Amino acid sequence: MPIDISARFAFHLDQPTDLLLQFEAAAIPEQKILSSETRLAEAMHVARVPAQDSIGERIWVRALGDYSVEYSARVAVERLAPELGSLAMVDPHELPGEAVGYLFDSRYCQADRMQSFVADRFGKLEGGAKVAAMRDWIAENFHYVPGASTPNTTALDSFVERRGICRDYAHVLVTFARASTIPARYVACYAPGVEPQDFHAVAEVFLNDPTAPGGGAWYLVDATGMADPAKTAKIGIGRDAADVSFLTSFGLSRFDSSEVQVTETK
Template structure:
């Protein structure tokens, strides 16, 4: 058994008011999250984001993308697997948190906004389990250097203020919840996340 007490403390600016940074103004650490990855083929979505979200920029575009996914997708366990890409999920318009996060990451990158995949825990996730969300890099005038990573959950199950990050990467290939080699028997897993106080 493993138990941990974690108290996330992060400032949550108004996401919709944050601006996009031009690539030449981004730190090198953020630039790598503009490019395609195994599950997130952003180059295929540039025409879509321009036509669907063309009148929005920066954080306002991320809010529009998050809300679009929440409205057009249905959360259906068992409808995707470890091979499912953002393109597959976009076509099917269904999936689980991993798929929602991949689509949000992909559409953000297609909008020239760095985005990465986040493995996390959060109260409010049903059923209680590991969770996957996105994180986008936007301008923040309160931050030295100008930019910060902002958590975004297209399933709308996780409150960014209460989310505990486990790991980040380009997509699920970088932060998989389980990696195994050869035959194995998975016996059980139980995740419980509760608010304290």
């Protein structure tokens, strides 16, 4: 079933400033862009570049003054979503190059600091069953509190506070998985059912692909429980939120407003 996406946001720049935007649903095999429209305010410069791992595109903008972005799309999600607990782990020495980089620590995900806890709490489980247990533990022990975290909040901070928003839930799950030598990455996305509705974030883990003997695949996992992988449209992926923010300003900026709506099409 397709989903309809509508997003708009606005900000102000006191001087000419370079910005990197990533807000469009990615055109990738697991989701088909049926229609889309992007409206950017007038700028001094606009250019498109491939995003992380060529999943989606980023848009370079150089602008001054008030700036606004409007985006709408209809996306047909065609992603297979097998039962997570049935998926085996891919041994580290068998990982493809695309997955290896997502084993390492990153700015917000300090997996080496979480290895002891993960081993004690989830050490008797393996593969997808372990990831599912991690997801459920986060859902049961964290409180979803808008405004509880800042752009500087790390997975370790969130683990201590036991509260946050989707960004924080995703960071903790990514960190737990990496601490178990399971490649994991951060996914910015759109999904119906997210409350409050906004740009959403989930984790994605690399596990065995039962349709390709000896192979592996990426699987979406949402510790908030709000996003259904079969109805989630990816915007982009990264090591953590720093790689795939919908707005990265390389200079001073004032964020003014944001509105996102995602609904299922009947």
